[in-house]
Amino acid sequence: MRAVVCNEYGPPENLAVEEMPDPTPGPKEVLVEVEAAAVTFPDTLMLEDRYQFKAPPPYVPGGEVAGVVAALGNEVEGLSVGDRVVGGLGTTGGFAELAVVPAAGARRLPDSVGFAESTGLNYAYGTTLYGLKYRGELKEGETLLILGAGGNVGLSAVELGKLMGARVIAAASSEEKLDLCRARGADQTINYATENLKERAKELTDGKGCDVIYDCVGGDYAEAALRAIGWEGRFLVIGFTAGIPAIPLNLTLLKSCQIVGVFFGAMTARDPELRDAVSAELIDLTSSGKLQPHVSGRYPLERAGAALRALMDRKALGKVVIEPQR
Numbered sequence: 001m002r003a004v005v006c007n008e009y010g011p012p013e014n015l016a017v018e019e020m021p022d023p024t025p026g027p028k029e030v031l032v033e034v035e036a037a038a039v040t041f042p043d044t045l046m047l048e049d050r051y052q053f054k055a056p057p058p059y060v061p062g063g064e065v066a067g068v069v070a071a072l073g074n075e076v077e078g079l080s081v082g083d084r085v086v087g088g089l090g091t092t093g094g095f096a097e098l099a100v101v102p103a104a105g106a107r108r109l110p111d112s113v114g115f116a117e118s119t120g121l122n123y124a125y126g127t128t129l130y131g132l133k134y135r136g137e138l139k140e141g142e143t144l145l146i147l148g149a150g151g152n153v154g155l156s157a158v159e160l161g162k163l164m165g166a167r168v169i170a171a172a173s174s175e176e177k178l179d180l181c182r183a184r185g186a187d188q189t190i191n192y193a194t195e196n197l198k199e200r201a202k203e204l205t206d207g208k209g210c211d212v213i214y215d216c217v218g219g220d221y222a223e224a225a226l227r228a229i230g231w232e233g234r235f236l237v238i239g240f241t242a243g244i245p246a247i248p249l250n251l252t253l254l255k256s257c258q259i260v261g262v263f264f265g266a267m268t269a270r271d272p273e274l275r276d277a278v279s280a281e282l283i284d285l286t287s288s289g290k291l292q293p294h295v296s297g298r299y300p301l302e303r304a305g306a307a308l309r310a311l312m313d314r315k316a317l318g319k320v321v322i323e324p325q326r
Contacts, residue, residue: 001020001021001022001096001097001098002017002097003017003060003095003096003097003301004017004062004301005017005018005020005058005059006046006057006060006061007057009047009048009049009057010047011047011048011305011309012047012304012305012306012308012312013305013309014305015047015304015308017301017302017304020060020096023093023098023099023100024071024100025071025076025100026073026100027073027074027075028074028076028102028104029076029101029102029103030073030076030079030087030101030103030106031070031072031073031099031100032065032067032069032070032085032099032100032106033068033069033070033097033098034065034067034094034098034324034325035066035067035116035324036065036066036067036115036116036118036119036321036323037065037066037094037119037323037324038062038063038064038094038119038120038319039062039120039297039307039308039316039321039322040064040120040123041151041239041241042091043062043311044312046091046092053091055091055092059092059093060093060095060096061092061094061095061304061308062089062092062093062096062099063089063090063091063094063123064086064087064089064119064123065087065089065094065099065101066084066109066115066118067085067099067115068082068083068084069081069082069083069085070098072103077103079103079106084108084109084110084115085106085107085108086109086115087102087105087106088101088102088105088122088123088268089101095304095324096324097301097324097325105268107279107283109283112287113283113287114295116319116321117286117295117319118283119321120152120293120321121279121293122264122278122279123153124153124155124156124293124319125156125159125160126264126268126279126282127153127156127238127264128156128160128214129160129278129282130262130264130274131157131236131260131262132144132157132160132161132214132236133164135234135236135261135262136212136214136234136236136260136262137234138161138164138166138212139166140164140165141166142167142212143167143205143210143212144166144213145169145171145201145213145228146158146168146170146171146214147192147213147217147221147225148172148239148241149171149172149177149178149186149189150170150172150173150174150176150177150178150180151177151216151241151311151314151316151317152316153238153239154170154172154214154216155184155294155317155318157214157216158181158184158185159184159291159292160291161214162184162186163290166211166212167187167188168186168188169186169187169188169189169204169210170186171189171190171191171192171197172190173191173192173193174191175191177317180317180318184294188204190204192221197221197224197225198224198225198227198228201225202228208230208231209228209230209231209233209255210225211230211233212233213228213229213233213234213235213236214236215235215236215237216238216239216241217240217241218237218240218242218243218244218245219240219241219243220242220245221245222247223245223248223251226247226252226257226259229251230255230257231255231256231257232255232256232257232258233255233257234260235259235260236260237259237260237262238262241314294317295320295321296316296319297310297316297319297320298320298321298323298326299321299322299323299326300323300324300326307320307322
């Protein structure tokens with residue numbers, strides 16, 4: 001099989017496409033012919049050895065794939081060769097023509113759901129559903145402020161926030177990204193490259209502040225957003241594309257608010273029952289058409305470096321995928 005290989009830590013331009021032996025599924029695993037693999041921000045961090053999970057080179061990037069089951073390992077129940085599935089690999093192995101997926105984490109896909117649309121569901125939409133529903137307890141009619149709303153994870157919060165009945169304020173760094181947010185349902189927008197995030201968020205809420213903050217950016221934006229939170233609000237910590245912030249904890253006292261961590265990956269290992277419930281709900285929402293993930297870029301294996309560079313330079317809009325069969 002062909003696969004994208006990181007032979008040494010460094011920029012994505014150093015990635016190579018190489019011939020590798022076909023993998024063999026072990027007990028409770030399935031072999032998947034990969035039709036689409038999600039490109040995620042952790043993939044970019046791992047290339048430079050800056051992620052909490054380490055992958056010593058050489059390794060194949062990519063943590064979630066969608067495709068067709070090509071072979072079954074021993075002790076696999078409920079799946080058959082030919083099934084359309086989406087599943088997580090952990091952190092590596094997805095940017096390849098074939099990938100081994102744990103059977104427990106593989107979910108059948110209805111014919112109405114595309115491979116590209118489904119992969120990354122757990123990474124982006126799983127994180128968001130877990131964060132908004134189970135950690136932030138977002139309620140109908142509440143105001144949700146989303147930082148980094150034009151990216152894959154942020155855009156999932158725009159869509160799921162609207163489905164949950166929230167008033168959504170999308171914040172991003174360009175008008176192009178905000179146009180996409182509005183097209184996906186955002187009620188109001190903030191361009192924090194040209195507007196004061198705190199002041200504009202307070203203005204849009206008539207001074208009351210936001211009920212829930214969804215922050216997948218961090219950096220200097222985190223404190224500004226926290227200053228715009230309302231009484232007893234919930235600040236959801238998702239990620240740090242702009243760096244890890246230092247937060248003055250006195251702000252939580254003044255607003256009687258909560259700072260809540262959202263680590264979907266760790267939850268899936270600790271609470272398989274909740275993991276399965278989140279995954280099933282997302283597939284149901286997608287197959288019914290209520291959720292329509294936006295795929296902005298489709299790249300062959302040979303252009304995996306360009307796909308990762310688009311994420312690193314924060315130029316990607318919505319979801320980016322690798323399609324190994326192209």
